[in-house]
Amino acid sequence: MHLVQRVAAVVLTLGLSAGLVGCDFHLKGTNPQATPLVYTKLSLQMPKNTQELESKLSVYLAASGVQLSNANDAYVLRILDYKPIRHELNGQLIEVLLRLSVTFQIEDQQGNPITEARTLTASRSYQYDVATVNTDDQQEKYLRQVIVDDIAQQISRQISANRLPKAKYLPTTSAQ
Structure with a gap:
C-alpha cells in the first residue's frame, strides 16, 4: 500500500505540473525579455561617489535584459x-x-521625465560592545555593501516589472 501512495503522489504531481504548463503558467523572471520594450536601452547618470551602486546596477540591469x-x-x-x-x-x-x-527617475534623451521620481530606502543595523574586540569597521563596510546591493536590486526589479508610475506632463503654453 505504501508503494501505491507513492505512485499516486507522483502521478498527481505530474498531472498538476502538466496542467500549469498547459495554461501558460511560468515563474516570474524566467522570460529573458522581462524588461519592457521601452527600457531595453538605458544609460546611467549617477552623482559622484556612487561607483558601487553604478557597478551593481549595471550587473542587475544587464541580467534583466537591459x-x-x-x-x-x-x-x-x-x-x-x-x-x-x-x-x-x-x-x-x-x-x-x-x-x-x-x-531615481527615467528620462528621455532630452531630459524630460518619463517616470515619476521614486525614492527607495534600505537600512540595516548592528550592535557592538566597546569593551570587547571592536569589529565595527568591518561590519559597517559589509552592511553598506549589502544596502547598496539591495537598492540596486530594487531599482532593477521595478524597471523590469514596469512598476514605475508615468510622469505627468505639463502642457507648454506660450504667454501672450
Whole structure:
C-alpha cells in the first residue's frame, strides 16, 4: 500500500505540473525579455561617489535584459539623490543604524521625465560592545555593501516589472 501512495503522489504531481504548463503558467523572471520594450536601452547618470551602486546596477540591469548604452536613442536612468545616513545610539551596547535613500527617475534623451521620481530606502543595523574586540569597521563596510546591493536590486526589479508610475506632463503654453 505504501508503494501505491507513492505512485499516486507522483502521478498527481505530474498531472498538476502538466496542467500549469498547459495554461501558460511560468515563474516570474524566467522570460529573458522581462524588461519592457521601452527600457531595453538605458544609460546611467549617477552623482559622484556612487561607483558601487553604478557597478551593481549595471550587473542587475544587464541580467534583466537591459542594454547599457550611451547612444542617442537610449533612455536615461538618472539618480537624483543618493543619501547615506549613519545613526549611532550610545548605551552599554552601541547600536549603529545604516540607511541609504536613493531617488531615481527615467528620462528621455532630452531630459524630460518619463517616470515619476521614486525614492527607495534600505537600512540595516548592528550592535557592538566597546569593551570587547571592536569589529565595527568591518561590519559597517559589509552592511553598506549589502544596502547598496539591495537598492540596486530594487531599482532593477521595478524597471523590469514596469512598476514605475508615468510622469505627468505639463502642457507648454506660450504667454501672450
